[in-house]
Amino acid sequence: MSQTAIRKLDAAGVAPAPAKLPARRAKLRRLTLTDFRSYERAEIEFDGRPAAIAGANGAGKTNILEAISLIGPGRGVRSARLDELPRIGGPGGWAVAARIDDGEDERRFGVGAAASKPDRRICRIDDAAASGPGAFSEHLRFLWLTPAQDRLFQEGAGERRRFLDRMALAHDPAHGKISSAFEQAMRQRQRLLDDGGRDDEWLCALEAQMAESGVAIAAGRRHIAAMLAAANVAADEAFFPAADIALQGDLEIALAHRKAADVEEDYAAQLKCRRRPDAEAGRALLGPHRSDLLVYHRGKSRLARLCSTGEQKALLIGLVLANARALAVCAGGAPLILLLDEIAAHLDPERRAGLFSILDGLGFQTFVTGTDKSLFTAWGDRAQHFEAYDSTLREATLD
Numbered sequence: 001m002s003q004t005a006i007r008k009l010d011a012a013g014v015a016p017a018p019a020k021l022p023a024r025r026a027k028l029r030r031l032t033l034t035d036f037r038s039y040e041r042a043e044i045e046f047d048g049r050p051a052a053i054a055g056a057n058g059a060g061k062t063n064i065l066e067a068i069s070l071i072g073p074g075r076g077v078r079s080a081r082l083d084e085l086p087r088i089g090g091p092g093g094w095a096v097a098a099r100i101d102d103g104e105d106e107r108r109f110g111v112g113a114a115a116s117k118p119d120r121r122i123c124r125i126d127d128a129a130a131s132g133p134g135a136f137s138e139h140l141r142f143l144w145l146t147p148a149q150d151r152l153f154q155e156g157a158g159e160r161r162r163f164l165d166r167m168a169l170a171h172d173p174a175h176g177k178i179s180s181a182f183e184q185a186m187r188q189r190q191r192l193l194d195d196g197g198r199d200d201e202w203l204c205a206l207e208a209q210m211a212e213s214g215v216a217i218a219a220g221r222r223h224i225a226a227m228l229a230a231a232n233v234a235a236d237e238a239f240f241p242a243a244d245i246a247l248q249g250d251l252e253i254a255l256a257h258r259k260a261a262d263v264e265e266d267y268a269a270q271l272k273c274r275r276r277p278d279a280e281a282g283r284a285l286l287g288p289h290r291s292d293l294l295v296y297h298r299g300k301s302r303l304a305r306l307c308s309t310g311e312q313k314a315l316l317i318g319l320v321l322a323n324a325r326a327l328a329v330c331a332g333g334a335p336l337i338l339l340l341d342e343i344a345a346h347l348d349p350e351r352r353a354g355l356f357s358i359l360d361g362l363g364f365q366t367f368v369t370g371t372d373k374s375l376f377t378a379w380g381d382r383a384q385h386f387e388a389y390d391s392t393l394r395e396a397t398l399d
């Protein structure tokens with residue numbers, strides 16, 4: 001599908017966009033899918049209440065959440081490759097378009113790829129091309145939980161870092177750009193080291209870049225950890241266990257008692273000293289890309305990794321809610337969208353009702369999925385209910 005086709009799709013029946021950013025109370029009102037995953041074409045209207053999507057396995061629920069998440073930085077809730085997104089059996093191109101408005105102003109966002117260039121993601125904001133999905137983070141923020149994260153505390157540190165960095169990104173759109181700058185400098189330095197590392201000046205410049213962005217990443221993570229504590233992780237304790245979190249990483253720990261400029265200088269110096277071991281290892285052995293997030297179940301004084309499956313899930317939900325709470329107390333900011341895939345299934349009826357009232361209280365736009373609509377009965381008409389069947393989404397009434 002061409003850029004023009006995506007623009008046409010975006011423009012369907014909407015007024016010209018105003019220049020100003022959407023206020024935080026703005027909501028996703030219309031989602032249009034074209035040849036995306038199992039959807040040939042879908043146009044879904046949301047009224048701003050939490051959307052509870054019920055349907056059997058394979059009905060197309062997660063595909064909807066994934067489509068919404070692609071109007072954000074990164075690769076969405078499934079971390080999917082671009083070639084997985086076009087509808088199998090479709091023409092090859094695909095598009096997702098979203099209209100966000102607060103009743104007065106509206107913005108239009110689009111993402112997709114043309115059949116002729118399937119490996120090139122096209123991003124649009126209103127009628128203009130955006131540089132890439134990173135540009136969306138200025139306009140929309142996301143927090144999500146998916147079944148794939150159920151093993152977060154069992155997996156390697158990389159998944160937990162990504163979880164933490166996504167939480168940080170919801171507070172600060174610059175966090176993503178800084179992370180990319182760090183990765184890029186680290187990759188270039190490694191390439192030089194692999195080639196013998198003779199260009200000292202260039203290596204020093206890259207190490208200075210790594211130090212600057214690396215310390216900024218660590219500072220962003222410390223900030224989010226402090227925000228979580230300040231948002232009072234125990235606030236939802238009646239339903240979700242309180243968690244204590246600790247950051248494990250040289251830079252994060254150093255920043256607790258030293259000035260950022262000193263930590264930066266020190267890190268650059270260490271990188272210079274470690275060129276040989278890093279060349280031998282084929283990767284930088286020190287930096288924020290090695291950090292970990294430790295989570296403890298406060299009530300049980302136990303590492304999350306040692307908790308039961310259900311306890312781990314409840315801890316994760318508690319962390320995401322704490323971050324949403326932290327975002328709720330900050331003034332300003334782009335609208336936040338919460339995507340909670342298959343969340344209700346893990347919770348007993350009391351906790352589920354508790355979750356719904358916590359989400360109501362937070363007031364952010366939420367999309368929740370489950371395999372049976374009875375899971376959402378307790379939400380009543382405080383939510384907008386949908387039924388997914390064979391990749392068709394229909395608004396449903398409660399029995």
Ligand SMILES: Nc1ncnc2c1ncn2[C@@H]1O[C@H](COP(=O)(O)OP(=O)(O)OP(=O)(O)O)[C@@H](O)[C@H]1O
Binds near residue numbers: 036037059088
């Ligand atoms: N690129 C694609 N083209 C066509 N169909 C796809 C594509 N990718 C995934 N699908 C299919 O889309 C269907 C719906 O998937 P989805 O993950 O949305 O289901 P779900 O309702 O979330 O199911 P579950 O309850 O099992 O999580 C599945 O049958 C899946 O195989």
Ligand SMILES: [Mg+2]
Binds near residue numbers: 061062341
């Ligand atoms: Mg699913």
